[in-house]
Every structure is written in C-alpha cells, then in structure tokens.
Amino acid sequence: MAELQLQSPGKQPTIRDVAELAGVATSTVSRALSNPGRVNHVTRERIEEAAAQLNYIPSSQARGLSSGRTQTVAVLVPDITNPFYFDIIRGAQHQLKAAGYTQLLVDTEESAEMEADALQKMRRSADGFILAASRLTDAQLAEAAAQQPLVTINRAPAIAPTVVIDTPSAIIQALEHLVSLGHTRICFVGGPATSWSNAKRWQAFQEETTERKLTTFSVGPFAPKTTSGAAAADAAAHTGATACIVFNDLLAIGMLQRLRERGIRVPEDMSIVGCDDIFGADFCNPPLTTMASPIEQAGRVAVSMLLSRLNPQYGGTGRRLAVMPTHLTVRASTGAAPVR
C-alpha cells in the first residue's frame, strides 16, 4: 500500500489535486467524498480512484473550519491511571471510532479547576464532551452544559444528560450480603467529598442501614487511590466495625494491604466490600468482593447519547438518562462476622 509516494514528504495532496486528476471541480470532489448520492455514480468512482491514487486524506482542519464541526469528542476523566476509567475510555473510544469521531483524552487530575479549564479551552476544538465522574459543582456543570453539548457519567441527572451506574442498589445488595453473614457493625469508607457517586452511595448506605437498624460508622473522605488505603484501614479498624463498604476498589485494595500488615485478617476479622470491580480486584489478596458494573458499556452509552444529540438527523432516542445495572460479585474478602 502507498507505493507511489513520489511527492515530497511535506506536501500533502489537496482536494484540488484530486479534482484535477479526476477532471472535475473541487466542490464535486467534496460532495462525492462527504455526501455521496449527491454525485453521479461513475463520477464518484473516478474521484475515489483519483483520491486513492494520490493517497489523499482530507484535512480535518480545513474541513472543520468551514463546516464548523471537528468530528472530535473530548473525554475528561479525573485520573487516567485509575482502572475504573480506562474501561470507560475504551468504551467511548470504540463507539466514537465507529461513528468516525476522534477522541481527545484529558486527565483532569481530580481537579475541578483543571476540568473547567479544559472545558473552556477545548470548546472550539471538540464538538462535545463526556465528563466521567465530574468534580465540578452543580453550578459550574450547568454553565458548561449551557455552552456546549456534554454528557456526564455518574453525575446527577437533570443538569445534563447522564449515564449513572446504579451503585445505590448495589449498596443494598452488599448490605444484604453482609447481614446474611452476621455482620451488624458496618463502616462506610468514603471517597472524595466532591464525588457525586460517593454522596449517593453514602445516602443509600444510611437509608438502608437505618431501616435495618444496623450499627454504622463512617470514615473519610479518602482519595480514591491504593495509597490512601492505609489511613482508611486504620480509621476503619479503629471504629470496631466488623465489615466495611468501601468507596471503590482502589481504596479497598489499599486497605487490604494495610490490614494484612497489621495482622487483621480478612475476612476472619474484618470483611471488605469494594466497588467497581476494576482490574486487580480478582487477583488481589484476598480477592475482593465488589459491586460490579458494565463500565465499558457506560462509556459506549454516554457516547451514543452525545452523538445522537450532535447529529439529531440520525434519530436516536435523545434520552437524558441511562442507568447501568450493578450486581454484587462475591469473592474472598467477605466472610462470616467474627464471634464476639
């Protein structure tokens, strides 16, 4: 492929070269390429042949300049190294590529400011945004949503179209599981204060434990990283709880390590339930009981929602909310409550 690359490397063929070779006007080439059906079948074939021969690739810059669209979607995640997000990233990437879009990945480093900044700086260069676990305030988010098309993941609906992972219901499953194992003193280990998911999980935890008349504790907030696990483990152990429901797997895995160091056995002395079922949850020690969800699918759905908004002609339901189901995956980090 690409054998007759005789032009000097720097010179890319333009639409004019193609038009000349095919013996038509540039506008015809443009239409043949981006709006087939508007051009004669034979002519189009001739044009496509010429384009292929020249190894012509339209300049997305020029295309964007005149059409106003960039065929690009920016995906903002708080932490690129958090395995939770790369399933989202991959899901989004798949769906975007299928639709001929390019993905712009931005790591906002858990900072609302960087997030707002990226949103602002890229508003010209992206047709739309996917905000995964946005750290923005409701007001900031509303403002951003007013300026450009965006879809959020794990964020309050109503402000913008959103894909939520139904962790509250997973919390209930987790509590049921723990109660059935005899636990009555349960601790919630909280994630970032600005995380909407965290708030929802905490809320579900409170409601459910109150109803079941369980003794509860809570510690946190902690950064959602394994390195915060030590502090979280110490705090949780100090409460006297026999089981913990942890904001996410990263934190839970960090706790596992610390508890082991301290000689607190999991699950004999303390049961741990994580959330997300990320890469690593199945091979840590002990393997983590966790609330699993179709994260990659969440990424795909978010993109679909965004694209149907960007290209209303393709139809699409235009729904503003998608809820992803979750289920508890029981592994070895939960067990019967210790006898007192």
Add this chain to the structure above:
Amino acid sequence: MAELQLQSPGKQPTIRDVAELAGVATSTVSRALSNPGRVNHVTRERIEEAAAQLNYIPSSQARGLSSGRTQTVAVLVPDITNPFYFDIIRGAQHQLKAAGYTQLLVDTEESAEMEADALQKMRRSADGFILAASRLTDAQLAEAAAQQPLVTINRAPAIAPTVVIDTPSAIIQALEHLVSLGHTRICFVGGPATSWSNAKRWQAFQEETTERKLTTFSVGPFAPKTTSGAAAADAAAHTGATACIVFNDLLAIGMLQRLRERGIRVPEDMSIVGCDDIFGADFCNPPLTTMASPIEQAGRVAVSMLLSRLNPQYGGTGRRLAVMPTHLTVRASTGAAPVR
C-alpha cells in the same frame, strides 16, 4: 469567571471581535497573541484585556489551517487497558500539556494494521506521533517515519528516534537473582511475536543462560493479558522448570492465578519473575518479583524528543536514543529452588 457571557451560545468570538474591541487590526491581535515581542507592550496588554473580556479562544482549526501545524501529537498504544501503557500515556500527557500540545490517544488493539491505518489517517491532524510498543514491521515503520515525525518507545533504534527500556539488562539481573536462589532450570515465557521488546528479552535470556550454562526452556508466544496466563502456566509447568521469567506482569499475574488453582505453590514449587512492575504487581498473590522501570518518564522523554524535533528552534539535544534504566524489584513470587 466568564460572567458576561452575553453572546448567544453558538457564536464564538473571533479574532476580529477582539481586534475591533482593542481598536487594532486582526493581524496585530494575531501577533500579539502568538508572537509577543513583535508588538508594543501597551498594545498587547490592551489586546489581551479585550480577549479576556470576550472570553476569546483562538480556533485551533483556523490556526492550524494557516500555520500548517496542529499543536497535536498522537500517541498510539497497543492496548489502552494494559496498565503498562497508561503510565506512558500519563507521562506523555504531562509533557505535552506543558508544551501547549494536545494528546490524541489511539488504541491500536495489538493490530499492526490498525496502527498503520491510524498513522495514515491522522497524518494531517497530528504534528507527530509517539508509537508505544509498535507492532509494525521494520519496513512499515521506516515508511511511516519517512512521512512524519515520530518517536518510538521500545523499538529498535536507527529506524526512528527511540526510547528503550533496558529490559535486557534487567533480564540479567533477574537471572542472577534466580541463580543465587539455586535455580538451574529456567523457562522464558514469551509475549507477542511481533513485539520487539519480547525479541530483545528473549535474546538477552538466551545469551545469559548460555553463558551461565543453565538449562532453559521457552514457551509462547502468548498474548500479554492475564487471561493468557492459564495457558502459559500450564505450558511452563509442563517443562519442568523451577523458575519462569515472564514477558510481562500481566501474563505473570495470570500465571500466578492458574498455578494457585493447580496447587503449584509460588515460590516454593515455582518462582516467577515478571516485567514492568505495573499496577497490581505489588498486591497480587503472592506479590510479584518484577523488573521495574520508569515508565512514566519514558513517556515524557519520548515527547521531549519528538517536540525538539518539531520545534528545532527550542534547541534540545535532538538525540535519537534514550535508554531507561531498570532494576529488579524482589517481592514474594521468587524463592529458593525446590530440592529435587
């Protein structure tokens, strides 16, 4: 910030609006913004003020169209969900952002074809490319390198500027470690056939084991995923080796799981050494002895090399090769050879 957003949402301010507000020509605005020093201090301030007031962001499209540069670099990785790469991605992202560039992330899904395709399709939209663990043949790579600026990571030098992680020397360290533990029958568990790193590691393994007169085996190739670990573990166990040096941590972690299932104890019956020290290597069971390297730094260095090529005026050494040091991190997956 951005309080007087009175324009209708769709209409972005252009350079003309800024020029008008500041009372100068558009060209002056352009120069003031992208080439300060070419414009009077006071005038520039006035322009900057006007720009800020209008919340003006230059269109990267238009800018790219006339300048020929896109201020964008594409980073191609074989598998976005492989933790090894996200350190590279993050390193690259940091360095790119610092230089005012945008990162385009592409997951080539371990496919040489997708890689070549992306390289081709994006040649107009990116100023340069970073190819992490390229799966291209030497010929394809040479062709690509002739068409556009690119830097490879973990790929033969000479064809293009490269950042290599010095795993061969790490292999030697690993062998030394295993020999000192009494192992004499060692198996190399190979990664993808198209991986240059794999070839280099295998070569180093062979040379060193020959010199030390060790009994060696090799199995593979295997896909670098935990799911391939089962097959790899079975094959390795079958050889009768007492220790394995595994292409990467992903595969090694997969093997760990399988060996456990089969009742083969690690490290009592079999020692395992991984490579890369990825996320998870420290908390798997048992924690993995592995060859660690500054992966994020590799990403940063690759970007630096690329940028100094794209912007020769900024100087930069223009070196074509950077070697990242590695060292063995001993954890619990290696131990004394079993007594026969």
Add this chain to the structure above:
DNA sequence: ACATGGATGACAAGCGATTGCCAAAAATTG
C-alpha cells in the same frame, strides 16, 4: 537638525475545505 535604522502595525493574500446558488444536462411526463 538631518539621515539612518529598527520597531511597529495595517493590508491583503492565502491555508483547504464546505456549501448556497445556479446553469446545464438528463430523465420524466403528457
């Protein structure tokens, strides 16, 4: 006070595509 040179900033020509408009050609109809 005059010539000189360096800053400064206005003008206008592109960059490579898209797209509205319209004329020519082809297909359809009565």
Add this chain to the structure above:
DNA sequence: CAATTTTTGGCAATCGCTTGTCATCCATGT
C-alpha cells in the same frame, strides 16, 4: 416531441487565522 421536473456539477464566497510585505513612526548618532 415539447414541457417540466429532477439531477448533476461548476463558480465563488466563506470559515478564522497566519504571515509576507511595506509604509509609518520614533529614537538614535553625528
């Protein structure tokens, strides 16, 4: 076969910015 409709494809304006060219202006040296 003429009249009408539908297709087809060319012209040229336009998108927002960069940049080469050149006139103007001011500070400097003599």
